[in-house]
Amino acid sequence: MIAQARDKSKRSLAAEVLRSGLHLRLRAMGTSMLPTLWPGDLLTIESVAVEQAKRGDLILFMREGRFFVHRLIAKVEADAMLITRGDCLSAGDAPVSAKEFLGKVVQVQRRGLSFAPSPRLSRVRLVIARLLCHFSPLQRLTLGIYARYRAAHFDLALAEDAC
Amino acid sequence: MTTPATGAHEICVEIGSHPVLLRTPDHTYRERLANRYAGFLTDGSHADLKFDIDLVAPLDDMGDDDVEIEVEARSGIWRLRRSDFRAEWDCRAGRGYIRQAPTPYSTDSILRIVHTLLLAGEGGFLLHAASCIRNGRALLFSGVSGAGKTTISRLAPADTTLLSDEISYIRRDGTAYRAFGTPFFGELARPGDNCSAPLGTLFFLEKGFENKIEAIPKSEALRKLLRNILFFAEDPDLVKVIFRSAWEFVERVSMSRLTFLPDERVWSVIR
Numbered sequence: 001m002i003a004q005a006r007d008k009s010k011r012s013l014a015a016e017v018l019r020s021g022l023h024l025r026l027r028a029m030g031t032s033m034l035p036t037l038w039p040g041d042l043l044t045i046e047s048v049a050v051e052q053a054k055r056g057d058l059i060l061f062m063r064e065g066r067f068f069v070h071r072l073i074a075k076v077e078a079d080a081m082l083i084t085r086g087d088c089l090s091a092g093d094a095p096v097s098a099k100e101f102l103g104k105v106v107q108v109q110r111r112g113l114s115f116a117p118s119p120r121l122s123r124v125r126l127v128i129a130r131l132l133c134h135f136s137p138l139q140r141l142t143l144g145i146y147a148r149y150r151a152a153h154f155d156l157a158l159a160e161d162a163c
Numbered sequence: 164m165t166t167p168a169t170g171a172h173e174i175c176v177e178i179g180s181h182p183v184l185l186r187t188p189d190h191t192y193r194e195r196l197a198n199r200y201a202g203f204l205t206d207g208s209h210a211d212l213k214f215d216i217d218l219v220a221p222l223d224d225m226g227d228d229d230v231e232i233e234v235e236a237r238s239g240i241w242r243l244r245r246s247d248f249r250a251e252w253d254c255r256a257g258r259g260y261i262r263q264a265p266t267p268y269s270t271d272s273i274l275r276i277v278h279t280l281l282l283a284g285e286g287g288f289l290l291h292a293a294s295c296i297r298n299g300r301a302l303l304f305s306g307v308s309g310a311g312k313t314t315i316s317r318l319a320p321a322d323t324t325l326l327s328d329e330i331s332y333i334r335r336d337g338t339a340y341r342a343f344g345t346p347f348f349g350e351l352a353r354p355g356d357n358c359s360a361p362l363g364t365l366f367f368l369e370k371g372f373e374n375k376i377e378a379i380p381k382s383e384a385l386r387k388l389l390r391n392i393l394f395f396a397e398d399p400d401l402v403k404v405i406f407r408s409a410w411e412f413v414e415r416v417s418m419s420r421l422t423f424l425p426d427e428r429v430w431s432v433i434r
């Protein structure tokens with residue numbers, strides 16, 4: 001219960017940081033944005049006005065005390081509602097309100113390098129996303145391979161030869 | 164790839180005593196770089212390397228993958244390629260050219276790669292590690308994402324100087340090593356201080372239920388070290404050089420496993 005309260009207050013603090021115009025850095029944990037984002041990626045979130053969010057942006061929103069980073073796929077201007085979906089999910093989220101919206105991802109750090117996330121999901125990635133979405137054993141296998149690769153991206157065989 | 168006209172706006176970023184001059188025709192972009200590397204700017208008259216940066220609109224022609232990177236050398240020219248940039252660098256002339264999307268993240272990645280190449284030639288490397296100076300010695304805390312590098316940096320006592328919470332800069336200094344501050348940060352979102360110190364101990368981080376330091380065999384230390392060295396070049400000769408550097412490092416530097424609980428008491432066991 002204490003841990004839950006602490007997590008909730010952390011999330012509220014993070015939301016407050018963004019709303020005050022500062023940057024926030026979060027570690028990606030989930031799999032809903034594969035293959036665009038991977039568990040362990042470090043995301044830099046910038047506070048922007050909801051009107052400035054564009055189709056293709058990866059946006060951060062908070063719902064029921066949890067953070068979500070999903071892709072903005074449409075805007076319903078009249079209601080200032082955002083339509084979002086995880087790249088690896090088959091269905092969209094419930095529309096995101098301006099109150100839930102916190103900012104957008106401007107930088108991803110992975111394996112020691114940084115890059116700005118691409119606003120479009122290429123055909124190749126779309127196919128990968130659909131495969132990972134519909135075949136959970138494939139997703140588990142891919143994540144397992146990725147975790148091993150992340151832990152040993154240098155040539156370990158070389159190291160073992162010399163030991 | 165042709166060389167563009169020389170731009171008027173320069174900035175020199177010096178990391179690990181390696182000054183790199185960046186030249187762009189875009190004043191605004193120069194200012195963005197100046198903000199990004201504040202604390203690591205220096206006079207460009209003695210730069211080891213000079214890059215002309217050509218900013219282009221989003222590089223749709225440059226491929227699909229925003230992460231996959233190619234770093235290769237041909238006839239003394241290094242070629243760096245990712246979906247958001249292309250760069251060439253003539254080692255002998257110390258001159259290079261960058262064509263990139265108008266974002267400092269691209270320049271930042273190029274700088275990291277360039278420094279891994281500069282360091283490889285002199286027995287050093289960039290390491291996925293937090294680093295700080297305490298009592299005149301540099302301490303390194305290495306581990307993959309989530310191992311606790313930022314946590315240990317955040318918990319450091321007030322008399323500690325932060326060098327980086329993410330990417331540490333290691334250079335040979337005679338038969339010993341020296342760690343330098345870098346502007347490359349992780350979750351802490353704060354660059355390190357631009358200073359250096361002789362290297363003391365490298366700790367490999369593990370989260371646990373107590374604070375303790377344990378010795379580890381050299382073979383394990385080498386394996387862990389190699390896992391955390393940043394290196395991107397697909398060059399068999401340079402890979403051998405890096406491996407030799409890592410082995411020499413293991414022979415000369417004290418290394419231990421640090422198991423820790425995420426609170427400030429961990430610093431009472433760090434010597």
